[in-house]
Amino acid sequence: MNIAVDAMGGDHAPAVTVQGALWAQSELEVNITLVGDQDLLAQELSGRKKAGNGIRIHHCTQMVGMDEAPLKVLRRRRDASIMVAFDLVRKGRADAVVSAGNSGATIGAAALLLGRIRGVEKPGLAGVFPGAKGKVVLIDVGANVETTPRQLFEFGIMGDIFTRSLLNMDNPKVGILNIGEEGGKGNERVRIAHDMLKKGPFNFIGNVEGRHIFSGDVQVIVSDGFVGNVAVKLSEGMAETMGIMVEREMSRSLLSRVGFWLSRRAFENLKRNLDYAEYGGALLLGVKGVGIICHGSSSPKAIKNAIRAARDFVNSRVQDQLEERLGRFRSGGL
Amino acid sequence: MNIAVDAMGGDHAPAVTVQGALWAQSELEVNITLVGDQDLLAQELSGRKKAGNGIRIHHCTQMVGMDEAPLKVLRRRRDASIMVAFDLVRKGRADAVVSAGNSGATIGAAALLLGRIRGVEKPGLAGVFPGAKGKVVLIDVGANVETTPRQLFEFGIMGDIFTRSLLNMDNPKVGILNIGEEGGKGNERVRIAHDMLKKGPFNFIGNVEGRHIFSGDVQVIVSDGFVGNVAVKLSEGMAETMGIMVEREMSRSLLSRVGFWLSRRAFENLKRNLDYAEYGGALLLGVKGVGIICHGSSSPKAIKNAIRAARDFVNSRVQDQLEERLGRFRSGGL
Numbered sequence: 120m121n122i123a124v125d126a127m128g129g130d131h132a133p134a135v136t137v138q139g140a141l142w143a144q145s146e147l148e149v150n151i152t153l154v155g156d157q158d159l160l161a162q163e164l165s166g167r168k169k170a171g172n173g174i175r176i177h178h179c180t181q182m183v184g185m186d187e188a189p190l191k192v193l194r195r196r197r198d199a200s201i202m203v204a205f206d207l208v209r210k211g212r213a214d215a216v217v218s219a220g221n222s223g224a225t226i227g228a229a230a231l232l233l234g235r236i237r238g239v240e241k242p243g244l245a246g247v248f249p250g251a252k253g254k255v256v257l258i259d260v261g262a263n264v265e266t267t268p269r270q271l272f273e274f275g276i277m278g279d280i281f282t283r284s285l286l287n288m289d290n291p292k293v294g295i296l297n298i299g300e301e302g303g304k305g306n307e308r309v310r311i312a313h314d315m316l317k318k319g320p321f322n323f324i325g326n327v328e329g330r331h332i333f334s335g336d337v338q339v340i341v342s343d344g345f346v347g348n349v350a351v352k353l354s355e356g357m358a359e360t361m362g363i364m365v366e367r368e369m370s371r372s373l374l375s376r377v378g379f380w381l382s383r384r385a386f387e388n389l390k391r392n393l394d395y396a397e398y399g400g401a402l403l404l405g406v407k408g409v410g411i412i413c414h415g416s417s418s419p420k421a422i423k424n425a426i427r428a429a430r431d432f433v434n435s436r437v438q439d440q441l442e443e444r445l446g447r448f449r450s451g452g453l
Numbered sequence: 454m455n456i457a458v459d460a461m462g463g464d465h466a467p468a469v470t471v472q473g474a475l476w477a478q479s480e481l482e483v484n485i486t487l488v489g490d491q492d493l494l495a496q497e498l499s500g501r502k503k504a505g506n507g508i509r510i511h512h513c514t515q516m517v518g519m520d521e522a523p524l525k526v527l528r529r530r531r532d533a534s535i536m537v538a539f540d541l542v543r544k545g546r547a548d549a550v551v552s553a554g555n556s557g558a559t560i561g562a563a564a565l566l567l568g569r570i571r572g573v574e575k576p577g578l579a580g581v582f583p584g585a586k587g588k589v590v591l592i593d594v595g596a597n598v599e600t601t602p603r604q605l606f607e608f609g610i611m612g613d614i615f616t617r618s619l620l621n622m623d624n625p626k627v628g629i630l631n632i633g634e635e636g637g638k639g640n641e642r643v644r645i646a647h648d649m650l651k652k653g654p655f656n657f658i659g660n661v662e663g664r665h666i667f668s669g670d671v672q673v674i675v676s677d678g679f680v681g682n683v684a685v686k687l688s689e690g691m692a693e694t695m696g697i698m699v700e701r702e703m704s705r706s707l708l709s710r711v712g713f714w715l716s717r718r719a720f721e722n723l724k725r726n727l728d729y730a731e732y733g734g735a736l737l738l739g740v741k742g743v744g745i746i747c748h749g750s751s752s753p754k755a756i757k758n759a760i761r762a763a764r765d766f767v768n769s770r771v772q773d774q775l776e777e778r779l780g781r782f783r784s785g786g787l
Contacts, residue, residue: 186635251694261632264640298595298682301520306598306679329683330690345640346680348632349663353684356664357691360585364726368719375719382712385702392698 120148122429123204123213124422126155127182128220130415136219137163139422144173146423149430152177152213154204179203182220185415189223193231201225205232208408215409215429217400219417225410226262226403233408238445240267242405243274244344244412245281246351247398250335256282257296257332257340260401261348271295271312271341272319276444277404278339279321284437285402285428291338293319294327296346301326308343316341320444358393399424402432404441409433456763457547458756460489461516461534462554464749470553471497473756478507480757483764486511486547488538513537516554519749523557527565535559539566542742549743549763551734553751559744560596560737567742572779574601576739577608578678578746579615580685581732584669590616591630591666591674594735595682605629605646605675606653610778611738612673613655618771619736619762625672627653628661630680635660642677650675654778692727733758736766738775743767 122143126136133155140151141164150173153160157178164174181199183192196202201220205228207213218225226242235242246260258278259266266274275293282291295313297305302313304326316323324337331337332350342350365386369379379386399421400413409432411425432438456477460470467489474485475498484507487494491512498508515533517526530536535554539562541547552559560576569576580594592612593600600608609627616625629647631639636647638660650657658671665671666684676684699720703713713720733755734747743766745759766772 188637249694251697264632296683298598298679303522309679328690329686329688330693332687333690333694335694345632345643346683349630349680350683350687352663353666353687354663354691356662356667357688358695359664360583360667360669361692361695361723361727363585364723365719368722368726369716371719371722375716378712378714378716378719380712381715382703382709385699385705385709385712388702388705389695389698392702393695 120430120433121150121152121213122426123152123154123177123207123216124426125200125204125216125218125220125225126153126160127200128218129413129417130185132219133160133163135417135419136422138167138419139417140174140426141167141169142419143423143426147427147430149173149426151175151426152207154179154200154207155182156180177203177207183224185221187221187224189221189227193224193227199224201228202232205229205408205410209233214433215411217411217413217422217425217429219413219415219422222261222412225412229403229406229408229410233406236405236407236442236445239273239405241270242403243277244401245278245404246347246401247286248332248354249392250333252335253338254286255332255335255338255340256286257342257347257350258404259342259344259347260351261344262403263344266308266343268308268312268315271343272315273405273445274341275316275319275321275323275339277441278341280440280444281402281404281437282339284435284440285431288338290322292324292336293321293339293341294324294331294337296340296342297326297328299326300328312341399426399428402428409438454764454767455484455486455547456760457486457488457511457538457541457550458760459534459538459550459552459554459559460487460494462552463747463751464519466553467494467497469751469753470756472501472753473751474508474760475501475503476753477757477760481761481764483507483760485509485760486541488513488534488541489516490514511537511541517558519555521555521558523555523561527558527561533558535562536566539563539742539744543567548767549745551745551747551756551759551763553747553749553756556595556746559746563737563740563742563744567740570739570741570776570779573607573739575604576737577611578735579612579738580681580735581620582666582688583726584667586669587672588620589666589669589672589674590620591676591681591684592738593676593678593681594685595678596737597678600642600677602642602646602649605677606649607739607779608675609650609653609655609657609673611775612675614774614778615736615738615771616673618769618774619765622672624656626658626670627655627673627675628658628665628671630674630676631660631662633660634662646675733760733762736762743772
């Protein structure tokens with residue numbers, strides 16, 4: 120198993136990507152190829168404790184900035200780290216890519232170099248949320264800004280397979296994100312997708328609302344990428360705000376400060392439960408290969424966990440199942 | 454001042470609406486007209502402590518159920534409580550309507566009976582969020598499922614006026630909800646609206662992301678109603694899930710339980726900070742009159758606070774300013 124890490128991608132690259140890769144390599148028994156500038160990466164590695172020979176550097180001369188428009192730069196920058204990383208997968212020299220870089224560029228590079236699975240119109244990005252009753256998969260969390268009903272239907276198939284195979288959930292409930300649970304709600308796109316999903320080969324339970332993303336009553340939630348992206352970022356912001364508010368309230372009185380200190384372990388657990396870094400990243404579904412997209416501000420722990428997710432994805436039969444199941448619907452006239 | 458309360462609307466009507474109205478009447482020095490079934494409401498009132506003569510019942514024979522499709526029933530049900538309530542405003546016999554009933558029916562009844570302000574294509578629903586650095590107004594949180602750029606522009610104007618006048622914020626920052634802060638992001642509708650908002654008579658700062666809804670760095674966030682509605686419900690669900698997780702973690706050890714008990718006041722404050730019931734409801738902007746839409750599961754406290762919001766709205770000059778400012782743009786060629 121060899122995971123290609125876009126070492127130049129992310130707000131704190133390459134320091135964070137290199138540290139995350141080192142942790143992953145020693146804990147997870149995977150080989151890692153750091154893709155990026157040879158000198159810079161060698162320098163980052165030199166100061167750190169290495170576990171063995173499982174880390175290699177693959178040199179490239181270019182990168183894509185976090186704020187660059189992917190469509191404009193990608194085709195002209197074949198030696199950008201994210202392009203080179205997916206090229207290693209295409210050539211069979213790596214099994215998966217992990218990137219905390221420009222997410223549009225990551226999705227674009229994957230589509231360009233690996234291609235889409237037959238039957239898939241658009242790849243979707245699956246995010247994993249910590250629900251009160253268990254994990255919830257939201258797809259799409261931002262690969263697309265406009266989605267057709269047919270694409271939403273594909274997200275249902277992909278989300279179902281992913282959730283069964285990687286999260287080990289039996290017969291997950293699949294819902295579509297809408298503004299009310301009753302039938303007939305929402306805009307036209309969502310209403311048509313609802314009717315298509317009803318006929319899908321999974322346990323479709325109908326419309327769900329924003330609150331279901333954190334309840335865990337439904338395990339797979341289909342959404343267009345604009346709404347899904349807002350949902351992810353809103354959740355992050357709200358968790359952060361609540362953290363600030365907790366500290367503010369707790370510091371107001373001596374009693375609360377003592378209470379806070381006594382229950383600090385509980386707070387740590389809570390924080391871990393809500394921490395996206397625990398799953399590491401979002402999974403790109405629908406391309407011929409494995410790509411994990413991390414938050415630009417990922418910690419080394421998040422990078423490590425994303426590498427674990429990539430390893431599990433490769434070891435699972437998800438990719439085969441996606442190809443088999445989606446191919447069946449390609450000619451199914453849906 | 455007389456506020457008409459749709460006493461039949463909400464998951465726990467009329468018990469909750471009557472209780473909320475009684476509290477509001479005694480605390481806020483407003484007169485209240487409970488609109489609904491005379492016998493039922495008289496019975497609800499009879500068991501409760503009354504503050505004075507400020508509560509009246511206005512009898513009607515019909516209502517709209519929470520799950521009914523508003524467009525289908527509204528025109529044929531002129532004696533439904535929500536229709537009668539807005540009719541009281543139309544006739545000058547009430548100053549505002551508060552409803553925890555079917556929100557589509559409330560918006561529909563307001564548009565039918567009061568009409569839109571000149572220059573407004575579609576009314577918008579403004580929700581108030583508790584940001585880390587102060588309140589954040591999100592408009593629209595669900596009045597519309599499809600929104601044009603022109604309507605998003607109108608939401609910007611209305612949100613700005615509302616925030617200045619009712620939340621007393623000076624020169625609030627206005628942003629548009631998008632999937633990235635850089636220019637050129639998002640779908641076509643949002644990109645066009647972005648360019649229109651740039652020329653608007655307010656402090657437009659560009660694209661904002663989901664995380665800004667809880668940060669308080671921006672005070673007004675413009676969004677289409679589908680995304681806004683998902684955002685509201687996601688926030689509610691996440692707050693609930695975090696509450697469950699806190700209790701679960703805190704009960705795991707004796708130390709945490711003691712800590713939790715010592716800091717219980719801080720938790721109560723936190724809960725209040727995050728409680729939507731504190732503001733009471735969402736404000737319908739763009740119709741010729743004041744309507745406050747409460748959550749179907751509102752508590753009596755939420756109803757009371759919504760009545761306070763209605764009173765403040767009536768006392769403010771918001772409505773005049775909306776008519777003046779939007780009228781100016783009607784012929785402005787935007």
